[in-house]
Amino acid sequence: MLTGAALIGSHDVAGDTTFRAVDPARNMAIGPDFTEAGPAEVARAAALAAAAFPIYRATTPTQRADFLERIAAGIESLGEALIERATQETGLPAARLQGERARTTGQLRLFANWVRAGGADEPRLDSPLPDRTPLPRADLRLRHIGVGPVAVFGASNFPLAFSVAGGDTASALAAGCPVIVKGHPAHPGTSELVGRAIRAAIAESGLPEGVFSLVTGTTTALGAALVADPRMKAVGFTGSRAGGLALVDIANNRPEPIPVYAEMSSINPVFLLPGALRARAEALAAGFAASLTMGAGQFCTNPGLVIALASEGLDRFLPAAGTAIAAAPSATMLTPGIASAYAKGVAALETNPAAHELALGRQEGGTNACRPALFVTDADAFIGTPALGHEVFGASALVVRCANEAQMLKVAHAVEGQLTATLHLESEDHPLAGQLVPILEEKAGRILANGWPTGVEVCHAMVHGGPFPATSDPRSTSVGTLAIRRFLRPVCYQDLPEALLPHAVQAGNPLNLPRLVDGVAETSREPRS
Amino acid sequence: MLTGAALIGSHDVAGDTTFRAVDPARNMAIGPDFTEAGPAEVARAAALAAAAFPIYRATTPTQRADFLERIAAGIESLGEALIERATQETGLPAARLQGERARTTGQLRLFANWVRAGGADEPRLDSPLPDRTPLPRADLRLRHIGVGPVAVFGASNFPLAFSVAGGDTASALAAGCPVIVKGHPAHPGTSELVGRAIRAAIAESGLPEGVFSLVTGTTTALGAALVADPRMKAVGFTGSRAGGLALVDIANNRPEPIPVYAEMSSINPVFLLPGALRARAEALAAGFAASLTMGAGQFCTNPGLVIALASEGLDRFLPAAGTAIAAAPSATMLTPGIASAYAKGVAALETNPAAHELALGRQEGGTNACRPALFVTDADAFIGTPALGHEVFGASALVVRCANEAQMLKVAHAVEGQLTATLHLESEDHPLAGQLVPILEEKAGRILANGWPTGVEVCHAMVHGGPFPATSDPRSTSVGTLAIRRFLRPVCYQDLPEALLPHAVQAGNPLNLPRLVDGVAETSREPRS
Structure with missing residues (x-):
């Protein structure tokens, strides 16, 4: 069923240079051979996308909605073959991938409904005033149109929901923009399967082939060529800070700069307020450990930073969390590269004199395993040691012990831009929470109470975004229907x-x-x- | 009445280094001495703005609306002193400046009404679904908040409407963002008068002083310091391409990059379709010449490019336009620098072998006068000579003669991003216009029929924006209520x-x-x- 070809419009393009996926659980390459796409494939896909754009953007909202729904149905009809391949390529359990598939298809259908309801067009009409003095007013009408072909970079950690038919692709297609996906090389087979489903939906919908292409490869030159291509008009990316900033640089240095929506890194501070700690330190420890270790901690919204007041409650939380982390089994990470970066990040914390190691998860035999880790520091050390605020992608977290409320507010001010910030509180904590919320609004895209930041609902009111360096563009979200606005621009008719x-x-x-x-x-x- | 001080919050800050305004009509410096603000003043204003932000953004829509209305009233109460000073500093006639004042105050009041009606917040609520399986849905609520302190660069050509209390300032204040204006050094007295009106409105509204500061100076270091200051979170600019791109570079190279909304340059193509030319070549010539020469051509939306089919109608249009331009009086330009850049631009066209000079306006005695100019070329020469597509700021235009419709479409594809594109047409022209409109939608922010692009209505459906290089961000407009969205970001509450x-x-x-x-x-x- 898999050919390993790049999907350039309706054409399968196979090249001489190839690469293979890796099964991270066995640390073994698995077939078939996938084409290393390069600038030639990018140029061909971009030409098709540019040709398709005027036709695709002229579709009605209903036509685009039907198309999105056909993609969803096509992904479902791939059945268990998709889950099996994705499991093999990512080490993620089948149940998690089934949930992610439901989220992916649900997202396409939500966007379809939103487009059908006119959510993308946002028309505005101002009536002419021919008799106005000193000058009449013209007849002015505004609608939004797609910005043009969009480059989407698949993420490693969500092989379905943030990948070939993920949120960025769904947003761009909903906005009327053709999409070229640079598939993540960690799951090329999953990418090809989903890419073929999109291609089939294009044919079924009678749309031009250039509405979608998939180029897969392992070189940075591939992504660079895609972002630099003059026909591309915007970029969606989820991944590392270094990767995102490299794309931003390329986009800014084009003769015509283009926007890059890069969702990059976040340590998602969780504030444990005194009342909550007093009432349920042990339950908080259990919930925290579960959120931290879920999916080997490979979530953008993983709770990597816990901030609490020194208190009897914290003295209960810390050993309970330490015990839970120490008992947590290690889990296979997505790629050997991610596993080794995680090990390096934890080792750096172990040798950082500003951090004290509280617990390490069980060392188990599996390859590319993530051993959960928990460290403790104090507020002054955290504020004075910027490295402690950097993301370690995986199930590692740092607890910051604050001597008093003023220190907690200082830590809140000191954190970088984040996707989320969480408060655990009881009603007695409201005065302190009331001081934190305005600070956190300027630090994060989403503020939660009494929950955990992992798990991002796809809906109208979601914001999966936030101030730099969480993203490259805090004015936007990459999840939820508001994400469509990223790929639109207004046009006025007079x-x-x-x-x-x-x-x-x-x-x-x-x-x-x-x-x-x-x-x-x-x-x-x-x-x- | 004028002190020449920088207005840093509620403090007048006078410095040792000063500059003076120039009366362009007399080419004479006029008092008083204005402070050359620099990095120290920027740092002080930015600290005040950062301190004011949490307080200002917590105001209700009604409070912000009342504040905007107080600014409008304050500008009006400056009376004729404002018009006199602006006339002296810009060479623009009093009637034009009175109109511009009405536009400025009308804009503030429109934005006040829009904010009061909830246009800035755009809240979204998704209800919790506690019984949903496999996972419940949380209670999710979204609103928009200001991005933070905004740097606004006053434009030379609209000393009121795109300056200290112009569209960028009104948008940012409406969004809940404090503003630091870098006043244009061509009209420092006008800037101070308006700045004091804003300061008075702040006091009257009980808002923190840091909501507004005005720094004026002639150095590029001033603007650079402002954009580089880490407390600034966005930039609004109207001016030259070189100036806008310089600010974009500074903003991109900050540790935390920030968005720059630069409205830079546009030649605003006007397509004269055959039916319209046949029906009313002479009237079109008169309308064109009036739009081109109005205000010495110093409009972002000045019609600098006319595209027409070789035809009997064009043969009537050209001599009529040439006669009108030749008879047009020269007019004082805003600054000696603008006048000399204009003369240089026209001289370059005169020596460009790809362009033929059709008419030059009357040479008159006044200093810094703009002599209108009209050139002709053909489609191949236009497409092959990129310099012909660059803006000459002032009353210079180029007519591109196309041999046939295919050539006209090719020219439409060849133009750079524009603020506006205009069609003059009769119903017999609809088939050709129907081919042009989709091309122009991808080239311009506003498409007009049977009018002239000068004159930008401030309303809900206006787009004063467009693809690069007309602006640095085609997803936005700098005029109309949609401009407020530039300075907002979404926050979700879970x-x-x-x-x-x-x-x-x-x-x-x-x-x-x-x-x-x-x-x-x-x-x-x-x-x-």
């Missing part, structure tokens, strides 16, 4: 004859979209006369 | 106790904002139970 206006802004509202008319929402959704 | 939630997303909707609840607009604006 006094255009009705026959030349796009349907979204025609007087009769033939697409039946919600529109803002003279600053007021057309509440009735009735055609405007 | 399971936060009601007492800790911001009012915008509380269950009772105490601010009575329009909200998206479970993907559906709360049409009734009734409090949600």
